[in-house]
């Protein structure tokens with residue numbers, strides 16, 4: 356059974372891209388066939404996998420705006436089980452171009468449904484906004500993983516994103532569920548990090564898995580080399596934390612099914 360997961364938080368710089376690149380790479384290592392769809396015009400997930408975003412032939416923009424099938428946009432990352440639909444800055448214009456189209460919130464869902472069964476999991480990297488691209492991502496998804504940075508105002512951002520999830524559930528995707536929270540850039544030496552973890556766990560009342568990813572210099576370096584952390588330094592704390600997240604993710608699904 357295949358599953359589509361949106362990695363979503365409208366706040367910028369909270370670890371969405373890092374989670375997408377590294378969780379998907381870890382799951383691919385565990386034998387799951389993974390497609391990552393980069394729906395962020397910044398294209399950091401695309402470059403995080405080592406793809407030159409200024410040089411892609413077909414991108415998610417072509418699919419969303421011109422109806423090119425996602426199959427035609429897929430890049431084989433030459434790592435076993437791992438595939439990518441790339442993005443680039445062209446996507447920044449898509450929200451305006453799609454305004455006024457019929458069923459504009461359902462475009463990605465229709466495209467994803469055509470290829471869903473070819474993969475075990477499809478991860479969607481949402482942009483840091485609450486616009487049409489994010490709504491398309493949440494409508495296409497079966498579940499949401501929420502990265503939260505352990506920093507000031509983390510919880511305020513969470514209540515805002517919960518409003519969006521509730522709205523999408525109510526009007527466009529009633530079966531959408533929250534699956535897990537990734538507490539990103541945790542610095543165990545600061546009270547703030549510890550407090551954020553406690554508050555977030557209380558907020559979600561133990562209903563979802565909450566995985567802690569430490570602030571880790573190797574994780575911060577890996578994107579500039581265009582590799583997932585597991586291929587960069589598989590022994591570092593960041594790589595181990597994402598492997599643990601992959602285990603939790605798979606355990607959660609076993610429990611649910």
Ligand SMILES: Nc1ncnc2c1ncn2[C@@H]1O[C@H](COP(=O)(O)OP(=O)(O)OP(=O)(O)O)[C@@H](O)[C@H]1O
Nearest residue numbers: 367368369370371372373483540569570571574575
């Ligand atoms: N656990 C970590 N340890 C150290 N650095 C990290 C960690 N997680 C993410 N970073 C760094 O923090 C920055 C922001 O992370 P990331 O790009 O994943 O966030 P994002 O939510 O995708 O951002 P945006 O909203 O701009 O798309 C990046 O430079 C990334 O390398």
